[in-house]
Amino acid sequence: MELMRAIQQLKLNAVSTAWVDAVWECEFTDAEPLDSSIEEEIKEDVNVFKKAYKQLQAFSTEDDNTQSVWNVFGENGVSVKSLVAVLACFILGAKTKSSGVEQRRHSLQAASLYLLLLRIPGSVANKVFHQILFDTCLEVVLKCWPQSSGKKRKKDTLKCSQGDAKSGKRAKPPKKVSEEMEIDEEEEEEEEEVYFSAQDLLGMREDVAGLVRTLLKLLEKFSLRDKPQSADSCVRLFTELTNFEPVIGELSFSEKRDVDKLQSLPELAYHGLWLLCSSNHGEGNECRRRVFHRLLYVILMMRKERAKPCLLPPSQAICNARDQAILFISHIVDEQKEATLPLLKILVQHICHQMVEKAEYRASGAQAVGKLVTQMPCHNYATFVKWLYNYSLNTKVAFRMFALDVAMVLLAQEEREADEALEPDLAAYLSHRFLVRSVVYGRRSDISPTVRAHAMHCLAQCLELPSHNATKWIHELFSSSSTTGTQTMMETGRSEHTLKRAETAQKQP
Structure with a gap:
């Protein structure tokens, strides 16, 4: 059977029960590495995870005629616990910036395979889902992709703090200079650590798209209603991907989208956000609130840091991402008017309350508010204008x-x-x-x-x-x-x- 041949290449019989138990007991965080000889055997075939993925896809449908993969595993002595442990080992293998292209691609492909397992009917009964591992699968997308823009973000954050100094608090010049020097040194070291060719980047981009498509298909039927932390991880990933690459033409937010036909990562990301806004992933507005909150910073052209949001340079890509976020929110409000109007009111007020003095950001924010309030009925619009008057008297x-x-x-x-x-x-x-x-x-x-x-x-x-x-x-x-x-x-x-x-x-x- 092709499936078993593909699974056997993962060398599940070679790993010890003690190692598997240890991986699960530490909840996929500080797991002991897989034996190097076993790991090398698995990596002999560069497509080992892709082959297993291809064979498992047939079992992910809810067709009554499809044989249960869990029965197949049981009949052939395949331990689901061992399978998940081995996948986790490869998923966690690319957590450092020094990871090479092979480690990163294996991490992305193993994560896709784990998400596919969750999609297969019976995964809940077989205890495949683990919140930490699920969230890690989403994090590897951002960790595996070379963050060239992330280095610039450090400087942007520093400039933001310098901006605060102008308003009253003066930073100490020697400390500020030394920080900038440290950042420059770190950048040089990071650039020397790993080099990725255009072919490497195309391969990783293909794996990222494959993982996101698998996640979207999972979210179509796997509810995150009782998993708020995982829902938040999904929202964070999709929001980051809205600005991952340029979009040719206009984005469509239509409900009837074939995930396999969506080409750009922003398209896939917005489809994911649309799925999370459905009632399938939570009662009330909790999940929609998460989506609106994350998109708030896209509209403000800011990056949400832990301590304080930081302004992003208003490049064409950032402005396009802002416009797409406004269109998406307008679409969701138009589609789910009654449920989303309270959130729209909060969103518009938050845009006003997080506005900065810089003219170009004010102009952008004002246009965003103008576009968003067009979705409001007369009562809501009048209430907003009344609120705007009081806001105009702010200190x-x-x-x-x-x-x-x-x-x-x-x-x-x-x-x-x-x-x-x-x-x-x-x-x-x-x-x-x-x-x-x-x-x-x-x-x-x-x-x-x-x-x-x-x-x-x-x-x-x-x-x-x-x-x-x-x-x-x-x-x-x-x-x-x-x-x-x-x-x-x-x-x-x-x-x-x-x-x-x-x-x-x-x-x-």
């Missing part, structure tokens, strides 16, 4: 600046009309008049000269907007009507008093 200058940017994006959109279900007290927030008078004009006498200048610039821009209403409200503001002028000044004075009162309260001990 942080960056927030008040960003509120103006968002208001300008909303003013460029078509003015909404209240529907019958909208409460009368919210109807006013749909009008461009409110944005012009309360948000934009309201900042023209801000205590910060930066905000004041930006508000005046925005008022001038309002005259160039295609919206007739926005222009009309600007003319009303500067009309000679004393009644209008008095009313406007009173409204602005109230908002200014609120801001000053908040700042005074914040300064008090």
Whole structure:
């Protein structure tokens, strides 16, 4: 039988029961290495894992006519426990940056084989699933692929901390220089450790795609409902892969996708995120919340570090990843409106609250908010505009600046009309008049000269907007009507008093 010939090449009979038990007892973390002679025998055939994968694929369907692979294993004396232990040994074999291309490819292929075993009906009963090993299979994708961009990230993080120094805390120059020197030295050492040819990279990329496809097919029927940590590992992997390589043309987020026909890794990644947003992987919004939270940083063009998010340079690839994330979230909201609207509200508010002062990031964030709120019905949109007004009174200058940017994006959109279900007290927030008078004009006498200048610039821009209403409200503001002028000044004075009162309260001990 071809299957047994492929399994025999893994030399399961040669490994001791004590070694297998030790691997399982340490939960696939600090396992004792496989005997070197056995490992070399297994590696004699470079396609050893691919051959086993090919033979096991036939057993992964739920066809009643398909013989149970677990029965086949039992009849031929194959220990599932030993099989998983040997696979784990190879999966963990590429955990260092010095690992060669052979180790990395074997790690990826062994991980794919383990995920395929999980997909086979009866895997749960045969206790194949182990959370730590499953999560490790996902981690090897990011560990095995050469992280050339990861070295740059260290510098980006350092620059981010230097940016904090400008706002008040001065870093010590000697320490900062020595850190930069250390990073440069590490980079030189890492570059000298391993060299990968174009052929090596193509081979590893093929293995990464194979592993992700296997994972997607697994997620189609293997629920992570009771495995929140594993679900989070999946979300993290898929989010990282959204920016793995360029996408030719536009991404499609259609439900009916044949995984084998998806070519680019971002396409595969978004299909995975779509699967995780389904009710199959958890009740309520828990899994969707994880997806939205991870994509928040893609939209913000940031990398989520442990301590603090770090800005990424706004390259074409980063901007494309941001646009794709916005399109995906819009698709999910459109598809699952009732369930996702509360998450969309939180997402948009988080974009506002994590905004930085840099103009290019503010402009990008404002456009993102503008696109996302188009998915909101009138009630939700009006509630957001009401929240935006309060946000525009925040004590942080960056927030008040960003509120103006968002208001300008909303003013460029078509003015909404209240529907019958909208409460009368919210109807006013749909009008461009409110944005012009309360948000934009309201900042023209801000205590910060930066905000004041930006508000005046925005008022001038309002005259160039295609919206007739926005222009009309600007003319009303500067009309000679004393009644209008008095009313406007009173409204602005109230908002200014609120801001000053908040700042005074914040300064008090």
